[in-house]
Structures are given as structure tokens and as C-alpha cells.
Amino acid sequence: MVDNLKQKNMNTAIENRQNLDKETSDKVSFISFIIPMFADAYKMNTQEAWLYLKKYGGWEFMNRHWWALHTDNVLYALNDIYEVCYKNGGRR
Secondary structure, eight states: OHHHHHHHHHHHHHHHHHHSOHHHHHHHHHHHHHHHHHHHHTTOOHHHHHHHHHHTTHHHHHHHHHHHHHHSOHHHHHHHHHHHHHHTTOOO
């Protein structure tokens, strides 16, 4: 029963991903990639990173400017996100 439920949930997730337009899919992929990278770079776990980004404006910045950030070098993108947070009171 549990295995069937897991398989159904996995199939639903795959179907939902396939229904996303290309831009939304790319945005989700970038944000899913950059948050753990931010966490590693600034010595946080992923949840702490997400909360930090949300609190200090990094989340909004990423959502608004993801297209430019994803074309940049990862180190520059992480630095840009950190600078936004720092200017909004974030310290790490």
C-alpha cells in the first residue's frame, strides 16, 4: 500500500513537472540549485538558508532576477544574492 502511494505521488510530481512551461521549469531548477549552493557557501543548512533569504530579501531578488542570475557565474550570483541580503540587514 505504501509503495503504491509513493509511486502515485512520484507519477503525479512527474506529470506536474511536465505541465510546467519551460520558463517556470527553468526557474524552479535554478532556485532548487542555488539555495543549497548558498547554504554551503555561507555555512548554513538548506532550511536556514531559505529562511535567511526570505527574511533579508534574497528570495524576492532571486524570483525577480533569476534569469540574469542563472546566466552568471555561480560565485557571482551567490555574491549578488548575499549583497542584497546584507543591504537589508542580513549578517553572516
